[in-house]
Amino acid sequence: MTGRIHRRPRSSPGRPHPQNWRQRIGEARQTLSNIPAAFRLVWQADRKHTTVMAMITLVAAGLPLAQAYVAQQIVDKVVAVVQQGLDPLTGLEQTLPWLLSEFGLITAGAVFMQLRSLSEHILNARLSNLINVTIMRKALLLDLHYFEDAQYYDKLQNARRETNWRAMAMVNTVFSAIQHILTLISFTTSLLWFSPLIALILFGATIPAFLAQTHFSRLRFRLLTWHAPEFRHMQYLEYLLTVDTAAKEVKLFGLGEPLIARHQVQFQRFFYEDATLARKRSLISMWWGIVASAGYYAAYGWLIWQTGAGVITIGAMTFYLTIFQRSQSVVQTLFSNLAQLYEGGLFLNNLFDFLALEPRISDGRNLPVPRPIRQGIEFRNVSFRYPDRAEWALRDINLHIAPGEKIALVGANGAGKTTLIKLLTRLYDPTEGQILLDGIDLRDYNLHELRQRIGVIFQDFVRYQATARENIGFGQIEEVANEARVRAAAERGGADEIVRRLANGYDTMLGRWFENGAELSGGQWQKIALGRAFMRDSEVLVLDEPTAALDAEQEYEIFQRFRDLTAGRIAVLISHRFSTVRMADRIVVLDNGRIIETGTHQELVAANRMYARLFHLQAAGYR
Incomplete structure (x- = not known):
C-alpha cells in the first residue's frame, strides 16, 4: 500500500489537451x-x-x-x-x-x-x-x-x-x-x-x-x-x-x-x-x-x-x-x-x-395504468444486456403472470432474477422484446403512475436515518402523515410490535447517525422495509429476498400470512429459501439469464431437474 508515487503523464488517452492557439481560442470562447x-x-x-x-x-x-x-x-x-x-x-x-x-x-x-x-x-x-x-x-x-x-x-x-x-x-x-x-x-x-x-x-x-x-x-x-x-x-x-x-x-x-x-x-x-x-x-x-x-x-x-x-x-x-x-x-x-x-x-x-445528461426511460404515449389489472403481465421475447456490456443478462424470456397470481423466481446468483424485476419496474427497458401490462407495452404508460402501482422491497433495501413513521411511510410519501395507513402497513409487514417497543413509538429516530436514534437488528430493519412495501396501494408486489434477515420463526410467521397479505395482487417473490418459494402458485427457475423450468413446487421436484437438485441440497443441510 506504500511505495513510490509516480507522476502522472501530462497527457493520456481520453484527456484532450488543446495544442495550438486555434484550439485554445476555441476553448476560451466556449468557456467564457x-x-x-x-x-x-x-x-x-x-x-x-x-x-x-x-x-x-x-x-x-x-x-x-x-x-x-x-x-x-x-x-x-x-x-x-x-x-x-x-x-x-x-x-x-x-x-x-x-x-x-x-x-x-x-x-x-x-x-x-x-x-x-x-x-x-x-x-x-x-x-x-x-x-x-x-x-x-x-x-x-x-x-x-x-x-x-x-x-x-x-x-x-x-x-x-x-x-x-x-x-x-x-x-x-x-x-x-x-x-x-x-x-x-x-x-x-x-x-x-x-x-x-x-x-x-x-x-x-x-x-x-x-x-x-x-x-x-x-x-x-x-x-x-x-x-x-x-x-x-x-x-x-x-x-x-x-x-x-x-x-x-x-x-x-x-x-x-x-x-x-x-x-x-x-x-x-x-x-x-x-x-x-x-x-x-x-x-x-x-x-x-x-x-x-x-x-x-x-x-x-x-x-x-x-x-x-x-x-x-x-x-x-x-x-x-x-x-x-x-x-x-x-x-x-x-x-x-x-x-x-x-x-x-x-x-x-x-x-x-x-x-446535459438525458434519461433513456420516457413515458411513451403517457397512458394511464389500468385499475384493476385484467389480463396480467407478459414478458414477450424479452432479452436484455446492461449498457456497455457484451454479455446478455436475460435472453428470450417468455412469461405470463395472471392477475392475482403469486410467482417465485429461483436461480443461482447472477441468473437474472433481480434484472427481471428491474425491467418490470422500468428501471431499465428491454434491449429486445416487450413487457406488456394488459396487452400494452410498459413503455406506453405514464412512468410515475406505473411505479406508484408497484410495491417493491429489494434485498439491499435502504435503512433510512429517519423516524419509524417515515421509514414506513416513505413507501407512499403522500400518505406519510396518515397515521392509520402507516400503522396498518407496519402491522402487515410485522413491524408493529417492534415500533411499540421503541421509546417514542413511531416518532423514534432509527439508526445512530442522529441524536437519540435507536438501532435495530437486521431482521427488525427488514420488517420495517416490509411495512414500507405494504404502505403502497399497489396491485403488483415485488419481494426480493424479503425474509433474508429473519429467523425461521419470524419467516414462518410472515409466510403464514403471505396469501392474506398479497390477496388480490400479483406477487413476484425472489428467494433462495425453498420453504418460502413453495408457497407461490408457480415457480420460475432461471439459469444464465434464461427460463429453464416453470411449475409448482411438487411438479418441479417430480421433474428432477435443476430445481429438484437445489431443493434436495438445501433440505440436506437441515438434516
Missing part, C-alpha cells in the same frame, strides 16, 4: 460563453440582490476618479495657502468643502462595500442551494444505468466540485470586471491626455502576468478534472473509516491504518502534481509582478521629473500619481478577473455537462 449562464443561475437564485449588486457596481466605478480629483484639489488649495501666506483658518475654510467631499466619497465607498458584501453573502447561500437542488433533481431524472456506471460518478464529482462558489465567483468577478473597466476608461482618458507612452507602459506591463495566470488556470482545472476517480476513491475510504455500518469490520479486521495508507497514496499522487503546478505558477507570477512594478516606478520617476520641471503642479502630480497607482492595480485586478472568469467557466462546463 458560460458567463451568461452563470448570470442566469444567479438571477434565478435571487433577483433583488443581483440587481442591488449591479447598481452598486455602476455607482462605485466612478468613485476612484472622483477621489483622485478631490485629492488634487485639496493639495493645490494647501499649496496655495502656503505660497500666499494666508491665515490658516482661511486656508481651512477654502479646503473644508473638498475635505467634506472626500469624506463623503470614502463613506459612500464603505457603505457600498458593506451592501455588496451583504448581497454577495445572501446570493451565495441561495445560489449554492439552487445548484445543489438542480443537481439532485437531475439525478432523480436519470436512469438506473447511470448509477451503475463509474463515469457517471466522475461527472457528478466534477459537477459538484467547486461549482457552487465558482458560479457565484464568476458573477462577482463579472461585476468587479465591469466596475474596473468603467474605472479604467475614466483613468485611461486622463492618462492618454497626459501621456500616451506612460499609459502604454503602465497597462502593457500587466499583460504577460494575465496570460500566465490564464495558462495555469487551465492546467489546474485539468488536474482536478483528471483526478476525479482518485477523489472519489478518497471519499469512499473516508466514508468507510467514519460510518457506523463499516466500523465493526474495520476494527475487527484491523483495516484502519491500511485504509488510511491507501488514502494517503491517493492524496500524495494528487498533491505532488498540484504542488509542482503551484510552484511554477507562483514563480512566473512573481517574475511578471516585478516587471509590472518596474513599469510603475518608471512612470513614477517621469512624473517626479515633470513636476520638478514645473510642467504640472504638486496637486496634479498627486492626481496622476493616484491614477498611476490605481490604474496598475485596476489593470492587474481586471486581468486577474478575466483569468478567474476563464477558470470559473471551465468548472461550470462540468456542471452543464452533467445537467
